[in-house]
Amino acid sequence: MQNENLPTEELKKFGIINEDLSFSKKLNADDIQKFLQGYTIVADNDKNRATFQLTENNTKLKVIFLERDKNLSEILEKSKEKIQYSESKARYDVNDNRNSAQLGFSKQAFVFDKETSTVKELDFIKNAPELTKLITERKNPKEINQYKLELEKLKNFLQDKIELYPEIAKRITNDLNIISREIDSVNSIAPDEKQIAKENNSDVQLNVNDRDLYEDANRNREEQEEQEETSHRTKSRGR
Structure with missing residues (x-):
């Protein structure tokens, strides 16, 4: 540097x-x-x-x-x-x-x-595992379903963009893989599970x-x- x-x-x-x-x-x-x-x-x-x-x-x-x-x-x-x-x-x-x-x-x-009275802003791509973990550990079915819906909306958006922008198709595909992985994680979670996503660097x-x-x-x-x-x-x- x-x-x-x-x-x-x-x-x-x-x-x-x-x-x-x-x-x-x-x-x-x-x-x-x-x-x-x-x-x-x-x-x-x-x-x-x-x-x-x-x-x-x-x-x-x-x-x-x-x-x-x-x-x-x-x-x-x-x-x-x-x-x-x-x-x-x-x-x-x-x-x-x-x-x-x-x-x-x-x-x-x-x-x-609520504990710290602060708002965390988490990106769907950059902070994907952390965001999925945070939402699912709250164990609120409505929040989990809404999150899954937002993931599906983003997945559809990215799929539409692959054909429009072939010059960045590799990057879009990588983002799609991240979103698909989080959708799979949400789908596989049982109501009593706490650990639902692996932590990794973002x-x-x-x-x-x-x-x-x-x-x-x-x-x-x-x-x-x-x-x-x-x-x-x-x-x-x-x-």
Whole structure:
């Protein structure tokens, strides 16, 4: 891992580091360490989400803009009553140059922990075994059936995308295998079983939930789009 070749100008634009190259005070020491190790910073603002991840040995910054199907505040509040499910989609089409070779879709479950009064956000793909284990151990038939329904919906969605996006068929197939495995796990569970899914490593996301950080990123994206449109119009007139 290299830190001396960080994409400092991009990190400045998105408010992740300051002009003096120090990291934003919105990030604590643990956040920074995880970010430098490849974890994803997630900045939420209502239905909008921006993710930031260092790639290529920390020399590139990968930024993705997503839109949720529901407001985050609404999800968090309703999760106190029952498990909430949400989907996020990339703002750009999968074949758009700005977001090429990416499915640009994710599905999450929000589970309220009464003991700690916190909400856990778990991704259907990245946190699959943990999510299945958490839901089934609650031993609530309605929650388990709803979870199974959400898994089936995601499976159908992915199956439809394989033919549409052959360039990422391998990745979609891998996601499909994960979802199919969790469906099998849920189907095989007896009412009195507690251990229903094996624990394994997952790509844990660092969730900042920072409105200012999201807005910094969104503003920069809009400025870049305006520059691209102006450049395109100039080239058109020159023909």
